[in-house]
Amino acid sequence: EPEVTQTPSHQVTQMGQEVILRCVPISNHLYFYWYRQILGQKVEFLVSFYNNEISEKSEIFDDQFSVERPDGSNFTLKIRSTKLEDSAMYFCASSSEGLHYEQYFGPGTRLTVT
Amino acid sequence: LAKTTQPISMDSYEGQEVNITCSHNNIATNDYITWYQQFPSQGPRFIIQGYKTKVTNEVASLFIPADRKSSTLSLPRVSLSDTAVYYCLVGLRNSGNTPLVFGKGTRLSVIA
Numbered sequence: 001e002p003e004v005t006q007t008p009s010h011q012v013t014q015m016g017q018e019v020i021l022r023c024v025p026i027s028n029h030l031y032f033y034w035y036r037q038i039l040g041q042k043v044e045f046l047v048s049f050y051n052n053e054i055s056e057k058s059e060i061f062d063d064q065f066s067v068e069r070p071d072g073s074n075f076t077l078k079i080r081s082t083k084l085e086d087s088a089m090y091f092c093a094s095s096s097e098g099l100h101y102e103q104y105f106g107p108g109t110r111l112t113v114t
Numbered sequence: 115l116a117k118t119t120q121p122i123s124m125d126s127y128e129g130q131e132v133n134i135t136c137s138h139n140n141i142a143t144n145d146y147i148t149w150y151q152q153f154p155s156q157g158p159r160f161i162i163q164g165y166k167t168k169v170t171n172e173v174a175s176l177f178i179p180a181d182r183k184s185s186t187l188s189l190p191r192v193s194l195s196d197t198a199v200y201y202c203l204v205g206l207r208n209s210g211n212t213p214l215v216f217g218k219g220t221r222l223s224v225i226a
Binding site (some may be wrong): 004033035043044056058089091093101102103104106107108 | 141146160167205213214217
């Protein structure tokens with residue numbers, strides 16, 4: 001069964017450093033998403049991406065965040081200058097045409113900012 | 115997006131059937147009802163989706179009454195591995211790339 005993969009599984013970084021979280025969505029999917037979940041809290045939407053551009057983004061997704069699909073398989077989330085409050089699980093998801101409510105999530109990257 | 119309400123937590127013994135009900139009084143005509151499951155430290159996983167009456171797959175059943183103002187996720191004969199958080203979401207099935215909006219979900223604890 002195809003699955004979304006994410007690397008690394010755990011990233012520790014110092015405040016102010018840049019991090020790039022990587023995702024490989026399911027190959028024939030067209031819609032890509034990033035969500036995050038702070039420990040003990042709800043899963044929160046960050047950004048959606050379609051046709052090589054951002055479709056929608058939340059208030060959390062400020063100028064410190066950016067996304068990119070550098071090639072035909074990877075989808076990345078960059079945080080330019082990490083803050084302590086960026087510590088969370090970051091999930092990548094993808095969905096196929098017209099079935100956005102059936103999103104497939106990756107296993108997540110646990111980001112710890114010290 | 116229709117607001118959903120579901121119990122914060124439920125306990126069950128192994129082998130029992132578990133029913134989790136979600137209220138969505140403001141569901142729109144074209145909205146679908148979707149349930150996700152999340153194990154600790156993992157991403158949410160799509161379980162089942164329906165529009166009306168009953169939908170069944172290898173994991174669960176989804177019961178939706180005629181007025182569609184609520185829905186019930188039924189897990190037959192739960193095991194310890196079904197311990198997870200279950201989320202009910204309501205929205206258009208194919209509205210492009212509208213993001214999923216997760217609530218707090220229902221934390222199901224299965225006891226041996």
